[in-house]
Amino acid sequence: MAWGRTSGKILSWYEDILNAPGKGPSLPILAKMTPNIGNMELPALAANEGGADGIAAINTIKSLTGIQLQTFSAPPSVHGKSAVSGYSGKAIKPIALRFINDLACHPTLSGIPLSGMGGVETWQDGLEFILLGCSNVQVTTSVMQYGYRIIEDLTSGLQAFMAEQGFSHLFELVGAARSNIIHADELDRQSIVYPIIDRNLCLGCGRCYVSCLDAGHQALSFGKDRVVHLNAKKCKGCHLCLLVCPVGAIHPGKRVTKPMPKE
Structure with missing residues (x-):
């Protein structure tokens, strides 16, 4: 885990890591981006140059969930000790959307597939990632909470929205909101x-x-x-x-x- 958090910030490692699968299965390789960095475009560019087929974002956010006031330790603890670890779930969605927007708007990364994740619990959440440029969405924490049946809710809700709004294909929605995200100085x-x-x-x-x-x-x-x-x-x-x-x-x-x- 600690190695993964470190490798996500060392740009020179991307080519070696992406070439590690070698002659393995001919499946697309997505480079998963850490949000524990100020500028996610830099590792994404390195991953793109290293041969990644797409970018996945975001990974978990380094955090401490709290301090137990009775023991002065952070949960979950091991013999009273704990460590900084990854935080996920609905609370990180606004951060994930910001990074997805940054990646989707970068001219050099234009056209590289984006896979969005981070706080997706409803079909509306998933659609927000798609509208900012993701061609697909991943769900993990919500499956832990609600089970795989949540996937049926996500797909049926999105299908109903598309039918109601007159969209025939999902790709009509990919990036549809990007033109409405501008620099703060340009706002009226x-x-x-x-x-x-x-x-x-x-x-x-x-x-x-x-x-x-x-x-x-x-x-x-x-x-x-x-x-x-x-x-x-x-x-x-x-x-x-x-x-x-x-x-x-x-x-x-x-x-x-x-x-x-x-x-």
Whole structure:
């Protein structure tokens, strides 16, 4: 395991590793990328030059799952000792999607097959990888949790989506979202989306108010009547309120042009 994590960062090893199978079965060889690196394009380029038939990403993320407060050891422990190891599952999906996007957008890697993995639990998760450029998706942790039957859920859900949306072949969806991922500097900074509060769903719990007051822009007011009001002049459109609402009573409105500040 430790050797695998190390080899993923040493670019000069890729050609030797990829040529190791020698005259073995004529199956495609995918180079699996470690996410424990800042720039995944570098090892992917080395793997491509070394003869890999495709790139698989991402591998597990080096981590500690916690510290047991009674023993001061990290679980799982062996005689009270533990080690940094690989973390997988749904929590790593946003990180995996970022790396897949980086690989798919690299001009030299254009055309090399990508196999996506990292946090896939539903057909929607799998489709997100495909939309960013993966021609197939791998699942491991979810099979450990739910068994192989989850594959049937993934395929049937994706098939239903394709039929509903009028897609006849999976490859029509590969990379379809890539053009919508741009550099942060290219985003429209002159527009804003204000949150809309559904009074019929709102519980009056005040969570949105507290979050906006202590960690946002103090754009919400909350009186004794337990009714939340938005001050649009202070709102920056961060949607923190939407994220913390426990019942989904807050949703994004339409994108509008920001009001011009008064001189």
